[in-house]
Amino acid sequence: MKKNILAVAIAGAMAAPLAANAGAPTLYGQMNVAIDSVSDNGSAFVNRNSRLGVKGSEDLGNGLKAVYQLETTLTLQGDNSANGWGGLRNTFVGVSGGFGTVVAGRHDTPLRMIQPTDRFNDSFYLGNNTGRFGGLNLGGGVNFSGEDRLDNMVAYISPNMNGFQVVFGGITTAAEDRENRQSLGNAYSAAVQYGSKRDGLYAAVGVTQRTSDLYAKDENIDQQNIRATVQYADSGLVVSAMYNQVNTKSFDDTNGKTDLGNHNNIVVGAAYTMGDFTPRAKIAFVSYDDITQNGNKDKNKDATNYALGLDYALGKRTRTFVEYGVLDKNSLTGVRVGDKSTDVFTVGLAHSF
Template sequence: MFAKTLVAMALTVAAVSAAEAKDWEIYGKINVSAQQSDEGEGSFGELKSNASRFGIKGDYALEHNLTLVYQLEWEVDPSDEANEKNIKSRNQFIGLQGAFGTVLAGRHDTALKLAQGKIDQFNDYEADIKTLWKGENRVSDTVMYQSPSVLGFKFTAQQIMADEPEADSAQSYAIGYGDEELKESAWYAAVALDNGVNGYDATRLALHTRLAGFKLGAMLQQQENVETGDEKDGYLASLAYPLGKFELKTQYQVQEDDNGVSAGADYKLGKNTKLYGWYSSFDFDSAIDSDYLAIGLEHKF
């Protein structure tokens, strides 16, 4: 299975080259940490890959001022199994881009998931917001529309097809304002809605800003299990502060009676490389409390 995947990837690269793509690149990142974990049954050490990945993406100029866009991305685990379980699909799509915006078809993060921007300071680690909240979904069988920026506002709509006779389709929507990287604007704000995505309705509000050198983030979420009607509310606050080659960060997240707090620091070793360390602690109402301590290295290419 793994060999077939590599062959398919090689054929994809060859096809892109043969088509003389306007722009294409192989990209990715390797993120591995040594982690001490305590999940209630004793402490243990482990080596973890934190969503290490690689992919191919690019665009191709067409007639009528249209551009073909595409991406094929896979997650890999350099710290664990060396078989077909080592690789799995991430965002993979093809689409058209023009003055009207962008239309994509394939597998993609939902509009609600994307609405968080860069607020989650511990994304891909144990304190990723998906630990407490629903809505961090990457879905298949999806068609997504992303509008161009109009006075700083962007709209995203996503239809997730049922794929089975007895299943229901689902939708995800978001409206965002500003630059989620906080490079072109000092503010980023978004409101997003999931309708029946993976069995949940969810509403999310997000706000991110720069103030006196600090990056301050906040999110509110309400979610409801479609089948049981069980509703839960939560909020998140995050803070990051650059200090020379360091970036100090902390985050607090709540979901009803469950909560998690994290603190850490990144140290820039180069343009695309960083050394980092963090600590996360979770207090669960109906589950075993957990604590994690990690130090790791990330390189993007």
């Protein structure tokens, strides 16, 4: 579960959390570990987005509040060379008032934030956030899935207007080797949503537009992601559907024409809590264009990915789980032409605080 002020604002419940967080900062986090057994890649102990964060707000008077959050990944596997600390997650500072909320820092794009509730989200292979399950992470230096968490973002979140909210984020260059600094409009992401993911009907549409100026000098790519989502939650049942489309622009260089194509998917999911048990499932139908790289065309076949899972609640904030999924044409770095399917079996334990 994403516990950050901007995410709460996007969910349409901004005022109450801000009031509750006034004064002393709130410490929160998640410890989530598992063993993944992957076909042709053996078994491994894995860290599943374990994190630690501090968030809060302070009354500035005149109807204004300062809001802030610092969130970092915790490393619970490997040789602990990072002393347990990983990379920054959503980290920002901002001001909130009757006009809405403005924040600046590192954060998920509005398009990423409107994805439906995903009980597989912390899985490297089966979560929507990695782009692997949806099949639009084609590997290489560009995240085709649109699941972006970017630095140098300034975002505006409107007040709730009869159930509707508008979110807009402008992003400047993320590439350090650009000769010239870029404007805030080199990339943008925007979304419009209605309702709440927590209860009842939720629907949203979003777009992210990225230009070559967002990348390093040798990555001459324009990319547009479009998303539409719908979800219904009631009495322990959550059902959802999400449509994603990525459009890219072809270009010519000294090695010939490169056209990374236009691709799309539909992801349908469901989960139902019955006492201490929560069975869950989702399926992705992926449609690919052919890809031309350096003048050579590779033909792509469509893919179907699916995942099954079961949670058992050991307590209010502690659960154990098992998962099984099949990814069509997948590799460790993303989908590749000619790759065979990957089977993933996972057993794990998670505690949030």
